[in-house]
Amino acid sequence: MVEDLNDGKRLDYDVAVIGGGIQGVGVAQAAAAAGYSVAIFEQTGIASATSSKSSKLIHGGLRYLESGQFRLVRKSLLERERLIKLAPGLVKPVSFYIPIYISTSRQAWQIGVGLFLYRILGSFKKYTRFKRINISKNRTLPIKGLLNKNLKTVYQYYDAQTDDRLLTQAVMHSAQSLGATLYCPAKVTQLDIKDGCYTIQTENAQPEADRINAKFIVNVAGPWVNEVLAKVTGTAVNMLEYDLVQGTHIVIDAPAPEGVVYVEAPQDKRAVFIMPWKNKTLIGTTEKIYSGDPAKVVATETEIEYLKEIYTYYMPQQKVNVVDTFAGVRVLPKQATSLFSRPRDTVLHCSAKNLLTLYGGKLTSYRATAELVMKKFGSSLPAKKVVTDKSTRNIHLV
Numbered sequence: 001m002v003e004d005l006n007d008g009k010r011l012d013y014d015v016a017v018i019g020g021g022i023q024g025v026g027v028a029q030a031a032a033a034a035g036y037s038v039a040i041f042e043q044t045g046i047a048s049a050t051s052s053k054s055s056k057l058i059h060g061g062l063r064y065l066e067s068g069q070f071r072l073v074r075k076s077l078l079e080r081e082r083l084i085k086l087a088p089g090l091v092k093p094v095s096f097y098i099p100i101y102i103s104t105s106r107q108a109w110q111i112g113v114g115l116f117l118y119r120i121l122g123s124f125k126k127y128t129r130f131k132r133i134n135i136s137k138n139r140t141l142p143i144k145g146l147l148n149k150n151l152k153t154v155y156q157y158y159d160a161q162t163d164d165r166l167l168t169q170a171v172m173h174s175a176q177s178l179g180a181t182l183y184c185p186a187k188v189t190q191l192d193i194k195d196g197c198y199t200i201q202t203e204n205a206q207p208e209a210d211r212i213n214a215k216f217i218v219n220v221a222g223p224w225v226n227e228v229l230a231k232v233t234g235t236a237v238n239m240l241e242y243d244l245v246q247g248t249h250i251v252i253d254a255p256a257p258e259g260v261v262y263v264e265a266p267q268d269k270r271a272v273f274i275m276p277w278k279n280k281t282l283i284g285t286t287e288k289i290y291s292g293d294p295a296k297v298v299a300t301e302t303e304i305e306y307l308k309e310i311y312t313y314y315m316p317q318q319k320v321n322v323v324d325t326f327a328g329v330r331v332l333p334k335q336a337t338s339l340f341s342r343p344r345d346t347v348l349h350c351s352a353k354n355l356l357t358l359y360g361g362k363l364t365s366y367r368a369t370a371e372l373v374m375k376k377f378g379s380s381l382p383a384k385k386v387v388t389d390k391s392t393r394n395i396h397l398v
């Protein structure tokens, strides 16, 4: 809804979303589908930050079972199933292989139990099937070139892959087709609350987006969420403390493996993926605390070497020619546990009246998170008549 008010040109919206990553576009889509007027602000470009730097997996997160994150795994598995149906061109099931060697720290039976639990949490749906492949000298390995020495067995199961940037752009297009307005590039520089309404000031935006009013703000600025909260005036805000954790990937010019190989890094036993990616091989990720400007995160030489070593160890016959690298940072709310076992689910935090901040989360569960955000609007916004007879549970993405 556009209104011309006396003190200059101002636009009024029910909801303003700050950040055009997967979480932001997901909220914009759900809010527009629920019939709200929605503006979304992105400072650089849709999916320009973390949402194009992920491992590009739409997955339940098998390894989260080890840290007891059953709810997140169940939610993610159900979302995976849904996204395969809603976005078949963007989210594709792929075989995963877990090779188990004499030196692997997790025993075959442990992986088997984990995969069975994965199947239960995924409600025994189609892509929860798994099997143990018998390895003998006479049989070819499921992955060409995989290290054969001391290999005991291989488990095969399913998860899915996507192009995170394209997925985020597709959700943005869907939100726009439902009526959401995108301001990009538009960096939110100030949020003033007065009479229960927020006025948003931006830079780099089109002149008509100079000052925009919104009744409800959803702060989904990824690694910048607390920076956005620091721009609020007229009310006290409370923020959560978090760590930024850098994750790097390398792309090498080696033939794409037949599926995703889920290996244990020989250096430190961390779980690392060797994945097919645009006819090449993608390897990642690393995990280290990052304290710089999130916009300037880059792969370090140490990380590149670490990932190259893993690949050379498991694919000893392949040459390692790194043709690309990328790095992103994830937001992990502070806790006294190791980075590995920190909860990976999104934290929805009320920072001030009608100002909701999202910390962390998964690409996979963006749609389910957006559904939760709709519930937080509660009585702050009047119930709207949905503009579509569908909810985001049924809206297809192209």
Ligand SMILES: Cc1cc2nc3c(=O)[nH]c(=O)nc-3n(C[C@H](O)[C@H](O)[C@H](O)COP(=O)(O)OP(=O)(O)OC[C@H]3O[C@@H](n4cnc5c(N)ncnc54)[C@H](O)[C@@H]3O)c2cc1C
Binding pocket: 018, 019, 020, 021, 022, 023, 024, 041, 042, 043, 044, 045, 046, 047, 048, 049, 050, 051, 052, 053, 054, 055, 056, 057, 058, 059, 186, 187, 188, 189, 220, 221, 222, 223, 224, 228, 245, 246, 247, 248, 285, 327, 328, 329, 330, 360, 361, 362, 363, 364, 365
């Ligand atoms: C290395 C790595 C691998 C991962 N792999 C997976 C995976 O395989 N599967 C999975 O499900 N999840 C994965 N994740 C998690 C997932 O990628 C993230 O949870 C998700 O991308 C975060 O999205 P977001 O929208 O919260 O943040 P971002 O994508 O970072 O978006 C935030 C946006 O806000 C904008 N912004 C910031 N400040 C302002 C401002 N003042 N005004 C306007 N705009 C602003 C930024 O420009 C940015 O575009 C991974 C994460 C990392 C780091």
